[in-house]
Each structure stands twice: as C-alpha cells, then as structure tokens.
Amino acid sequence: MRGNTRRRIGVVAAMGAATMLALTACAGNAAAPTDEAPQLELSDEPVTLSFTWWGNDTRHAITEELIAAFEAEHPNITIEPQYTDWAGYWDKLSTSVAAGDIPDIIQMDEKQLSTYAANGVLMDLGGLSSVLSTEDYPEAVLGTGALDGTQYGVPVGINSYTIIANQDLLDQYGVDLPDDETWTWDDFIATAQEVAEASGGAVSGTQSWGFEDGGLNNWLRQHDSALYDADGEIAASEEDLAGWWEFLLDATKDGATPDPAATIERESGGLAESFTATNQSAFGPWWSNQVQALRDASGQDLVALRVPTSKGASDGWAYYKPSMFWSASAKTEHPAEVATFLDFLANSEEAADLLLAERGVPANEKIRDYITPKLDEVNQTVVGFLDDLAPQVGDAPAATPPGGGVIEAIIDQHTQQVLFGEMTPDEAAASFLEQLQQALEDAAV
Amino acid sequence: MSALGELRRIKGTSAPKSRKQNTAAFLFLLPWFIGLALITVGPMAASFALSFTRYNLLSPPRFIGIENYLRMLQDERLHTALAVTFQYVFISVPLQLGLALALAILLDRGLRGLSLYRSAFYLPSLLGASVAIAILWRQLFGVDGLVNVVLGWFGIEGQGWISNPETALGTLMILNVWTFGAPMVIFLAGLRQIPVMYYEAASVDGANRWQQFRRITLPMLTPIIFFNLILQLIGAFQSFTQAFVVSGGTGGPVDSTLFYTLYLYQQGFANLNMGYASAMAWLLLVIVAALTAINFWASKYWVFYDDQD
Numbered sequence: 001m002r003g004n005t006r007r008r009i010g011v012v013a014a015m016g017a018a019t020m021l022a023l024t025a026c027a028g029n030a031a032a033p034t035d036e037a038p039q040l041e042l043s044d045e046p047v048t049l050s051f052t053w054w055g056n057d058t059r060h061a062i063t064e065e066l067i068a069a070f071e072a073e074h075p076n077i078t079i080e081p082q083y084t085d086w087a088g089y090w091d092k093l094s095t096s097v098a099a100g101d102i103p104d105i106i107q108m109d110e111k112q113l114s115t116y117a118a119n120g121v122l123m124d125l126g127g128l129s130s131v132l133s134t135e136d137y138p139e140a141v142l143g144t145g146a147l148d149g150t151q152y153g154v155p156v157g158i159n160s161y162t163i164i165a166n167q168d169l170l171d172q173y174g175v176d177l178p179d180d181e182t183w184t185w186d187d188f189i190a191t192a193q194e195v196a197e198a199s200g201g202a203v204s205g206t207q208s209w210g211f212e213d214g215g216l217n218n219w220l221r222q223h224d225s226a227l228y229d230a231d232g233e234i235a236a237s238e239e240d241l242a243g244w245w246e247f248l249l250d251a252t253k254d255g256a257t258p259d260p261a262a263t264i265e266r267e268s269g270g271l272a273e274s275f276t277a278t279n280q281s282a283f284g285p286w287w288s289n290q291v292q293a294l295r296d297a298s299g300q301d302l303v304a305l306r307v308p309t310s311k312g313a314s315d316g317w318a319y320y321k322p323s324m325f326w327s328a329s330a331k332t333e334h335p336a337e338v339a340t341f342l343d344f345l346a347n348s349e350e351a352a353d354l355l356l357a358e359r360g361v362p363a364n365e366k367i368r369d370y371i372t373p374k375l376d377e378v379n380q381t382v383v384g385f386l387d388d389l390a391p392q393v394g395d396a397p398a399a400t401p402p403g404g405g406v407i408e409a410i411i412d413q414h415t416q417q418v419l420f421g422e423m424t425p426d427e428a429a430a431s432f433l434e435q436l437q438q439a440l441e442d443a444a445v
Numbered sequence: 446m447s448a449l450g451e452l453r454r455i456k457g458t459s460a461p462k463s464r465k466q467n468t469a470a471f472l473f474l475l476p477w478f479i480g481l482a483l484i485t486v487g488p489m490a491a492s493f494a495l496s497f498t499r500y501n502l503l504s505p506p507r508f509i510g511i512e513n514y515l516r517m518l519q520d521e522r523l524h525t526a527l528a529v530t531f532q533y534v535f536i537s538v539p540l541q542l543g544l545a546l547a548l549a550i551l552l553d554r555g556l557r558g559l560s561l562y563r564s565a566f567y568l569p570s571l572l573g574a575s576v577a578i579a580i581l582w583r584q585l586f587g588v589d590g591l592v593n594v595v596l597g598w599f600g601i602e603g604q605g606w607i608s609n610p611e612t613a614l615g616t617l618m619i620l621n622v623w624t625f626g627a628p629m630v631i632f633l634a635g636l637r638q639i640p641v642m643y644y645e646a647a648s649v650d651g652a653n654r655w656q657q658f659r660r661i662t663l664p665m666l667t668p669i670i671f672f673n674l675i676l677q678l679i680g681a682f683q684s685f686t687q688a689f690v691v692s693g694g695t696g697g698p699v700d701s702t703l704f705y706t707l708y709l710y711q712q713g714f715a716n717l718n719m720g721y722a723s724a725m726a727w728l729l730l731v732i733v734a735a736l737t738a739i740n741f742w743a744s745k746y747w748v749f750y751d752d753q754d
Contacts, residue, residue: 091714098502119503265608268693406716416699442718
C-alpha cells in the first residue's frame with residue numbers, strides 16, 4: 001500500500017507546488033475561462049438565493065455584513081442566510097437535499113465535498129468561469145476543490161496543523177521553548193514531561209490527541225504514507241496506524257498527557273474547555289486557524305510551532321489544508337447570480353475587508369497579499385507561520401473519497417478504546433481500517 | 446368483553462341507535478386520525494420501505510432486499526448499543542418506579558404542603574429529557590463538578606464520572622431515576638382510589654402497617670404499577686438526549702453510553718446510512734413490542750383488577 005503514495009522528495013515551493021491532484025484538475029481546465037463556458041445572463045427580476053454556512057456567532061455576524069454589502073451592490077438579488085453551528089450543519093444539509101431544497105450557495109468541507117459531489121448535489125463551477133474567476137488561486141490549492149478534473153468548490157482559506165506552545169507556562173516552570181525546526185516526537189514528549197514534573201502535576205505537558213484526522217494525516221505523511229491514495233482507496237497501513245496509537249499510549253503512560261478520563265471530558269467540551277484554552281497544558285495540537293480563538297480564551301502568549309518529525313523524515317510531509325470551500329447547488333435556478341455572489345466572496349477586496357482571516361488565511365493569493373497588512377497581530381503571526389512552513393509543505397493529501405466524512409468519529413472511537421485499554425494499538429488499527437472501509441463501501445454510489 | 450360492549454351494557458343502548466352518535470364521534474376524532482396518518486403511520490410506512498434500501502439522503506434510495514437486516518447480525522457496535530440500552534432500561538426503570546412508589550406512599554400520608562412537594566418532585570420529569578438538564582449533569586459529574594466537591598468534604602477523592610467508562614452509564618441511570626415524578630403522580634392518584642374501608646377492616650383485624658401495605662396497598666396498586674412499568678420501559682428504550690449531550694454525540698467514553706437510538710442517529714445522519722438506520726428503528730420497534738407483549742402476558746399472574754369477579 002505504501003507504494004501508492006506519490007510524494008516527491010525535496011523542497012517544494014509550497015503554494016505553487018504543482019501536484020498530481022492539481023494536474024488532473026487542470027487537465028480539464030476546470031475553472032479557467034474557456035470558449036465552451038456558457039455566457040451567464042443576470043436577471044433584471046428580483047432573485048433570491050439561499051446561502052448556508054456553519055460557524056460561531058462571530059462568523060455569523062461577519063457573514064451577515066457580507067450579505068448586506070453584496071445586496072447593496074446588487075439591489076435585485078436577495079441572499080437568504082441559513083446558518084447553524086458545525087454539529088447541526090450536516091444533519092440539516094443532508095435533510096435539505098433529501099427534501100429537494102438544496103441551498104444555492106453552500107459552505108463545504110473537504111471531508112464532505114466528494115460525498116456531495118458524487119451524488120450530484122454540487123455544481124461544476126467551471127461552467128461559471130465567465131463570471132467567477134479563479135486565476136488568483138495557486139493551482140495546488142485550487143486543486144483541492146476539484147475531483148476528477150471538475151471544480152466543485154473554491155477554497156476559502158488555508159490552515160496547517162500546528163503544536164501550540166504556551167510561552168507563559170514554559171517561562172513559569174523554567175523550560176525552554178524547543179527549536180521547532182529540528183525537534184523530534186521524542187523531544188516533544190520529553191519537554192512535555194519536563195513541564196508536567198516541574199509543575200508538580202498542576203499543569204499537564206501536552207494535551208492529548210487522536211480525535212480528528214489532522215494529526216493522523218501528518219503522522220502518516222511523515223512515515224511516507226497517506227490516508228488515501230489518488231484512486232480514493234485507503235492507503236494507510238495497519239502498521240503505521242498502530243504506531244500512531246502506540247506513541248500516544250506511551251506518551252500517556254509516561255505522564256506527558258493528562259489521564260484519559262480528563263482528556264475525554266475536555267474533548268467533548270470543545271475549544272473553550274480545552275487544556276490549551278484554559279492554560280492547563282504547555283502544548284496542544286491544533287489547526288492554525290484556531291490560534292486566534294485560543295488566544296482570546298487563554299489570554300496568555302501562545303506560539304504556533306511546527307509539528308515534530310520522526311528521525312529521518314524527509315521534507316514535504318506538511319500540507320496546507322483548505323479550511324472550507326464555496327460550493328453551489330447543481331439545481332440552482334440562478335447560476336448567473338450564484339456566480340456573481342461567489343465571485344464577490346472569492347475575489348473582491350470588499351469581501352476580504354470583512355472576512356479578514358476568520359475563515360482561514362485567504363487561499364486567493366492576491367487577496368491574501370492585500371489583506372495581510374490589515375490583519376491583527378495574532379493573525380499576522382499565523383500568516384508568518386504558514387509562510388515559514390513553506391519549505392516543508394508537499395503535495396496536498398489525496399481528496400477524501402465519498403463516505404470518508406465519518407473518519408473523525410471513527411478515529412475518536414478507537415483512540416478512546418486505546419486510551420482506556422479496551423483495545424491494543426494493533427487491534428485498534430485493524431478495527432479502524434475495517435470501519436473506514438465499510439464507510440467508503442456504504443457511500444459507493 | 447370488549448370495552449365498547451362494556452360501555453353499551455352500562456349505557457343500556459343498542460348498536461343501531463348509536464350510529465348517529467358514532468358518526469359525530471368519528472367527526473370529532475377526525476383531526477386526530479389525520480394527524481396519526483400524516484405524522485405517524487405515513488413516516489412509519491416510509492421507514493419500513495426504506496429499511497430494504499440503501500439510502501444516503503443525497504440520492505434516491507436503491508432496493509437491496511434484506512441486506513440491512515442481515516448486517517445487523519454482524520454489526521458489533523449495534524450489539525454494544527443493545528447491551529448498553531438493555532442495562533440502562535432494566536436497571537434504571539425498576540429503581541425509578543421503586544422510588545416513585547416510596548415517595549407516593551410518603552406523600553399520601555397527608556403531608557402538610559402536599560401540593561408543593563408534589564410539584565417539586567414532578568418537576569424533574571418535565572425537564573429530565575431536556576438538553577439543559579443533560580448539560581447540568583455534565584457539570585455535576587465532571588472532574589471539577591459538584592459531586593466531587595461534596596465528596597471532597599468527606600475526604601473522598603472523586604473522579605470524572607461521565608468521562609470514565611465504568612461510571613458514565615451509571616450517571617445516566619441516576620438521571621433517569623431522578624425523573625420519577627411522572628410515575629409518582631400516577632401512583633398518588635392510584636393510592637387515593639383504594640377505599641379506606643379496607644384499611645379500617647384490616648386494622649380491626651390487627652394487621653400492622655407492613656401487612657396492610659403488603660396485602661392491601663400493593664395488590665390494589667398492581668394495575669397502576671403495570672401501567673407505569675409499560676410506559677417507562679418504552680420511554681427508556683427511546684432515551685436519546687441525555688446520552689447525546691453528555692457524550693457529545695459519540696456515545697463514549699468507549700461506547701459506554703451508546704444508546705440504541707444514539708447509534709441509530711449516528712448511522713442515519715453521520716454515516717448517511719438512512720436505510721440501515723430505518724432497519725434499526727424497526728428492530729427497536731420489534732424489541733419494544735415483544736417486551737410489552739411479554740409484560741401483558743405476565744400481567745395475568747400478578748396484576749389484580751378490583752372489578753374482576
């Protein structure tokens with residue numbers, strides 16, 4: 001299975017990296033203007049478009065402002081907002097689709113994109129190219145929104161996986177901030193243990209992990225493997241998976257992480273209750289777009305560090321994850337208006353002024369350059385972190401195949417089994433592969 | 446004799462005469478029948494049909510025969526969910542009914558301010574299945590929760606009750622037992638129905654409190670106990686909110702709170718296996734119906750109806 005990964009060794013200019021994925025995407029010239037792209041005509045009649053997204057109150061307020069700004073420019077278009085939090089979003093979207101009431105514009109997640117696309121819910125955005133330009137997007141990033149050469153989503157922002165360190169806690173216990181350009185997983189655990197011991201158990205070394213796919217993806221890529229291959233088959237080996245859980249289990253036994261029960265309790269409490277946000281652990285694995293929220297909650301000096309590597313891991317394991325996509329309903333009655341709104345969201349400076357980096361550091365490079373000076377200090381450091389990471393960044397991971405959206409639940413479930421000693425890492429790895437395979441087969445259309 | 450026949454006998458009316466009244470009755474019942482057809486029977490029929498399909502909500506359902514039902518035999522998480530649910534039902538429902546009966550008898554003693562107590566005890570039944578209470582439960586039984594604070598006063602070091610696989614289900618059982626108010630109110634009403642003369646006769650014969658309870662109260666109350674038992678059993682099998690909120694929707698830790706309905710929800714909405722979820726719903730219906738049937742059959746041997754000859 002490991003032979004399936006097609007990662008290139010060496011330094012890759014990250015944002016511009018031409019990936020296999022992007023190449024396939026570009027082969028169809030998905031969203032670039034072509035002669036075949038239909039001319040879209042805007043209606044003079046009043047048009048109402050529904051627009052759905054997930055998020056928190058901050059995002060809802062920003063998006064309402066975006067809508068108001070767009071409607072001011074286009075008086076005959078009304079955007080009807082439909083928003084919820086993340087937890088209820090997919091229940092609502094899937095039932096809306098079942099009821100034949102698909103929102104015109106959909107905020108889409110990478111793990112769900114292929115599922116919705118394969119079932120014919122999403123529009124080929126290539127058909128909107130006369131209005132919706134994607135030329136300011138690096139091909140590699142744009143490719144993450146394309147499947148088999150069809151562009152189903154325009155990437156909104158980019159993130160990277162990171163280890164957040166609490167500088168104040170490290171200072172308090174006299175532990176030096178490790179050098180994240182060279183540190184290994186063993187260094188990471190050793191430092192975490194050092195903090196836990198120095199504090200006498202008052203704070204934990206590092207928050208536990210194993211509840212979402214980011215950490216697993218990074219680990220697999222560092223082991224020259226990947227979660228999926230380009231054909232949408234599972235590429236991760238049982239051995240690598242077991243190794244991941246083995247490492248977590250050892251770290252837990254060594255006292256580098258909190259005890260499993262405390263971890264589970266915080267995990268279901270979300271970001272605000274996490275050890276990092278409450279300044280109760282020196283380190284914690286997060287996504288780069290969460291730095292702002294964590295800083296707000298913690299009030300202390302949090303630093304984004306690169307993920308440690310295994311000894312001898314080659315560069316190119318890191319990757320930029322699209323935070324989300326703008327997608328459209330394949331059944332919309334107003335493609336021209338949808339294209340106009342998407343263009344406004346994706347390419348206009350006016351929208352960028354409102355969006356800032358709340359949906360991730362903009363994937364649109366032109367917009368990114370435009371907005372970076374306007375960002376606050378925390379988000380500027382995040383942009384800096386992503387830029388500095390570039391030498392390590394390789395190809396985007398192969399797209400999640402249909403049905404892969406449940407992977408977080410499957411990972412979470414098996415991490416619990418391992419932490420509480422109900423399964424060995426080997427058993428968890430075998431069971432994980434079985435359940436993920438089942439999910440992919442269930443979703444086969 | 447059927448209930449309707451009984452009614453006719455009492456009223457002394459014969460069938461033909463009452464036909465007009467029947468029409469009127471059916472007219473009054475019509476809104477309810479329409480609701481039943483649209484909101485209950487229709488979706489039930491649809492879910493039965495869907496249980497023979499693969500349906501991901503996004504594309505039309507596809508017929509796959511009894512595959513979903515066969516799959517349930519192999520599905521280990523389903524078996525876990527069944528074990529968790531059975532434990533929950535068979536431990537918490539008897540405890541809940543016992544507590545409800547004990548408090549009903551206590552309150553029936555003509556306590557001053559009875560209505561206040563009755564309302565106070567009934568309140569949890571109204572709130573028990575709500576999200577707010579489930580969140581409160583998380584706070585109470587958390588590592589830094591009130592339960593551990595109180596235990597700390599006695600020098601006992603607590604633990605994270607809801608995040609420990611050994612105790613998580615127990616906290617949900619306590620939550621269910623705590624909602625004893627609804628059966629309690631019904632027990633209270635039942636106790637009021639027992640004629641005082643029985644107790645008077647018994648005390649004349651020298652029966653003590655316990656004998657009176659054992660020989661008069663319990664037998665006279667069996668129909669009410671039976672009614673409460675059926676109602677609470679069915680309700681407990683359908684529990685969802687508590688586990689969903691307390692475990693954050695995962696059924697964790699280590700699937701220890703994976704209620705049947707929670708797993709059904711996960712299959713239907715997270716895995717988009719709506720066909721399989723429908724088949725699971727029908728299995729639950731069969732289980733609950735079978736248990737209810739067994740209960741009705743067994744009731745012949747322990748439920749005493751005063752009006753029986």
